[in-house]
Amino acid sequence: MRDVAVIGVGITPFGELWNKSLRNLFTEAALAAIDDSGVDRIQSMYVGCMSSGLFVGQEHLAALAADYLGQRHIPSTRVESACASGGLAMRLGYMEVASGMNDVVLVGGVEKMTDSTGPEATFGLGTAADQEYECYHGITFPGLYALIARAHMEKYGTTREQLAMVAVKNHKNGANNPNAQYPFEITVDGVLKSVMIADPLRILDCSPITDGAAAAILCPVDMAKKLGKPIIKVIGTGHATDTIQLCDRDDPTWLEATYLAAKQAYAMADKKPSDIDFFEVHDCFTIAEICVMEALGLVDKGKGGPAVEAGKTAIEGKFPINPSGGLKSKGHPVGATGIAQVYEIVKQFRGEAEGRQVKNARIAMTQNMGGSGASTVTHIFERE
Amino acid sequence: MPTPSRYWREIPQRYRYEASRCTGCGKIFFPPRLVCSACGSREFEPTKIAEAGKVMTYTVIHTPPQPFVDQAPYAMGIVELDDGVRITGQIVDCDFSELAVGKRVRLEFRRISQDGKAGVIFYGYKFVPEI
Numbered sequence: 162m163r164d165v166a167v168i169g170v171g172i173t174p175f176g177e178l179w180n181k182s183l184r185n186l187f188t189e190a191a192l193a194a195i196d197d198s199g200v201d202r203i204q205s206m207y208v209g210c211m212s213s214g215l216f217v218g219q220e221h222l223a224a225l226a227a228d229y230l231g232q233r234h235i236p237s238t239r240v241e242s243a244c245a246s247g248g249l250a251m252r253l254g255y256m257e258v259a260s261g262m263n264d265v266v267l268v269g270g271v272e273k274m275t276d277s278t279g280p281e282a283t284f285g286l287g288t289a290a291d292q293e294y295e296c297y298h299g300i301t302f303p304g305l306y307a308l309i310a311r312a313h314m315e316k317y318g319t320t321r322e323q324l325a326m327v328a329v330k331n332h333k334n335g336a337n338n339p340n341a342q343y344p345f346e347i348t349v350d351g352v353l354k355s356v357m358i359a360d361p362l363r364i365l366d367c368s369p370i371t372d373g374a375a376a377a378i379l380c381p382v383d384m385a386k387k388l389g390k391p392i393i394k395v396i397g398t399g400h401a402t403d404t405i406q407l408c409d410r411d412d413p414t415w416l417e418a419t420y421l422a423a424k425q426a427y428a429m430a431d432k433k434p435s436d437i438d439f440f441e442v443h444d445c446f447t448i449a450e451i452c453v454m455e456a457l458g459l460v461d462k463g464k465g466g467p468a469v470e471a472g473k474t475a476i477e478g479k480f481p482i483n484p485s486g487g488l489k490s491k492g493h494p495v496g497a498t499g500i501a502q503v504y505e506i507v508k509q510f511r512g513e514a515e516g517r518q519v520k521n522a523r524i525a526m527t528q529n530m531g532g533s534g535a536s537t538v539t540h541i542f543e544r545e
Numbered sequence: 546m547p548t549p550s551r552y553w554r555e556i557p558q559r560y561r562y563e564a565s566r567c568t569g570c571g572k573i574f575f576p577p578r579l580v581c582s583a584c585g586s587r588e589f590e591p592t593k594i595a596e597a598g599k600v601m602t603y604t605v606i607h608t609p610p611q612p613f614v615d616q617a618p619y620a621m622g623i624v625e626l627d628d629g630v631r632i633t634g635q636i637v638d639c640d641f642s643e644l645a646v647g648k649r650v651r652l653e654f655r656r657i658s659q660d661g662k663a664g665v666i667f668y669g670y671k672f673v674p675e676i
Contacts, residue, residue: 307604
């Protein structure tokens with residue numbers, strides 16, 4: 162397999178973008194990535210999107226996206242793996258370049274969520290769980306993560322305040338992200354007094370409903386060197402699945418798919434968790450970031466809450482998590498999130514992350530998760 | 546909304562708690578599967594899930610999906626039944642302050658939701674405190 166580099170990235174603002182359509186969001190991010198990379202052509206593309214069919218009534222997104230990007234006739238593939246759709250698009254694009262099949266591949270992600278009403282969007286997101294045996298009974302995504310949170314609190318003594326501290330930290334980072342949906346700071350007290358969604362999770366524990374898109378251009382490292390681009394290399398990737406129903410897992414607090422996908426990426430990159438300078442992870446809910454840091458091996462099982470409280474995940478901490486603001490502050494256009502994580506890695510490596518810059522970062526990891534943890538895609542990147 | 550056939554197909558599980566036991570390793574599946582995820586066997590015998598168990602974790606849903614808007618707030622939990630099978634459902638007839646991990650509950654047949662005023666009424670199991 163060939164070594165693969167990320168040579169360009171693009172993103173739209175994240176938010177409630179009433180005047181932007183699904184197709185224009187994607188095209189805007191893809192054009193920005195193409196311009197950033199300096200390439201004059203792409204040979205193939207992948208579009209991560211969870212549910213354009215339910216949110217906008219538009220399927221066959223791969224062809225539409227290529228058409229509106231002015232790339233009619235090139236192979237274009239839509240990738241769906243719930244909220245991990247973007248990360249999986251990245252992985253498939255990586256594989257296409259690494260295999261030698263094509264040299265210049267665009268990987269993107271998009272979600273247009275605010276064309277749906279709140280209940281419609283809740284239903285659409287719910288399709289990432291088991292329709293017949295979870296959703297049928299009235300569960301929601303905040304509800305599933307609330308079940309995880311309650312179990313974590315019971316088993317390990319994780320506190321309600323520690324959950325809130327995840328959101329507070331991510332908003333502090335996101336306040337310095339010009340593309341974030343909610344670029345402002347919040348307080349622990351504010352989280353604890355916010356509206357209850359699914360006990361014990363409140364609205365400020367939950368990532369928002371967001372419109373947005375992100376894209377990246379991949380090519381072989383040899384080609385990137387000829388183009389004179391700074392080399393940001395993909396050195397590891399992993400992908401794993403777990404039971405679709407949360408209740409079918411031995412331990413609802415343990416994200417086995419994340420553990421396995423991370424293990425693959427660490428092995429491929431020949432790195433261990435302590436080698437990674439910062440992480441962009443899937444904090445769809447505050448409890449998710451705590452479970453993810455345990456599954457990635459940053460802390461022992463059950464120690465995620467105390468690690469957040471001790472400031473270890475802050476930008477200046479031992480293992481910074483979500484300098485971008487994460488899904489919580491930056492926003493979570495589900496299909497775009499996995500690529501938006503890659504965007505943040507590249508901005509950080511280039512030293513263009515302004516007030517949220519992680520100093521001297523050279524190795525970073527992304528973790529993008531679908532459903533209540535039934536899919537996870539990981540990547541490790543290195544700046545040469 | 547589901548067609549009647551999509552609803553009807555699941556009735557053996559929702560009304561009668563029908564499950565399958567792997568003849569290779571004994572693991573019970575609810576709903577039944579075509580291949581055992583534990584041992585790979587494709588041979589099963591019919592069985593039923595236990596009708597009581599204990600709450601493993603729970604939540605109270607305040608922001609429900611559309612079909613449940615008139616029921617919120619309502620409690621939901623994952624229950625480990627006495628045969629080891631775990632299922633997700635609503636916990637009813639129980640004050641929220643009495644919800645607890647380890648609480649004993651049993652299955653009871655109830656109305657779950659309905660498809661508008663003229664559509665299908667959906668039935669199935671809910672958890673109620675064991676007396």
